Amino acid sequence: MAKKKGVVMIITKQKNFDDLLGMMDGQESVFIVGCGECATTCRTGGEREVAEMSAKLTEKGKTVTGTTVINAPCLELDTRRVLRQNKDAVDKTDAILVLACGAGVQAVAEAVNCSVYPGCDSLFLGNVFRHQHFYEKCSTCGECVIGSYGGICPVTRCSKSLLNGPCGGSVKGMCEVDNKKECVWIAIYDRMKKSNTIDRLSKILPAKKHSAGTIPGRVINGA
């Protein structure tokens, strides 16, 4: 299993098991797909979690027709190939449960005809801080503005995505929304103060072009 370390990844958490059972109500047999990349690192859809899920579903009376952990389900052609290799088990199942991010779930859905369910909720694009510590720093907004803020992204790290300074709602340096989260504007201020570029913050920055965050919804040629 290729496990890359120190790369940005899609952070997931497993759905509540009872909610998951409710979602798959009426489906007698299940094939489980895991993810060898992000969901393995997050411990939400690696070999171990797939085996645990299989045992829990069996205990609840479901028939698990098979399991597989695909290296990276978001590599769509690989996913199709792996599912073809598991054709017997896949053909027998009422449903497939995918322990991966939403991108992985949909790649699986594209490759099969049966019902496909997400076993995880996709949370954010995370930098890996240390083991099992993830930090959201980029929200793929389509128009990077980090250069105006000393290398720190307020679009992602300010709870209100403000572009012209703090909202003033922070209490003792912590965000009004989450008292465990430092106000990113103080980090921006400290950094720009240190690099002697604080004057740049005096410039009024225009509203974000939300049209740049394309949400393309179709195949985009990256070249």
Next chain:
Amino acid sequence: MGLRELFDKKEFVVTTEIPPPKGVNAASSLDIAKKILGRVDGINVTDNQRGIMRMCSLAFSHLLKEIGHNPIMQVCTRDRNRLALQSDILGAGALGIENICIMTGDHPKLGDHPDAKPVFDLDSIQLIKVIKEMETGVCMSGKRLESFAKFFVGGVANPFFEPFELELIKIKKKIDAGAEFFQTQPFFDRESLEKFLEDVRGLNTKFLIGISPIKSIKMITFLNEKVLTKKIPENISKRVEAAENQTEEGIRIAAEFIREIKGMVKSIHIMPIGIESYLPYLLDEAGL
């Protein structure tokens, strides 16, 4: 008369705040407003304050205007995108509302609809700038407006934000964008106010100094723990706690503070959160 003219004409400008009702019947809120008619220069109409859904500030501002008040329509950028914000501004102009106070607004997670989508399409500075550009006859897209109005546009300032230099940068940006007045967070002691006035000396704008009468010792605990960077002085807590009627004591403390600072500042903004019915008593006690 709009606030701009009142600032020019009057020695001491007093504004206050009445939230719109959480319903369609505004009678009781308007009753409070009627009792202070002629005694305040403007009434600030909050916009889903603290993220709690109420009647829109545009409609309640209009109702206040109908009974002879000078509304200051608050507009926060939390709930509406740039189209909705601009169309509300046009609506305010059509209804003759002259004063607008812009702010970002508390995050919806703090309010009564925590699952709402936070909008924040524009920030307060960008919206102030947009309104000033609309006054020149174009909307944000660059398209021409068929007609427009002139507004007295302001914002809010947090004197207790640390580092204050960062807050000052933001205040200056709001002024650059076109803000002509600021409502501040409430002050509870003279020393903090003196420091703030020193910090903002020379800025070409008007500060409506925030005054918040204390309702109860419970409110002090809440403000100290959840809202304020600088705690409410202990002598105030002690007085409120010892009082037979905590709200009335809170009103008297606020009135004394207004009298104390009246010579130092040119305008105040009274925020009687939850005790709006005590406004006439507060104005009496403060000699306003």
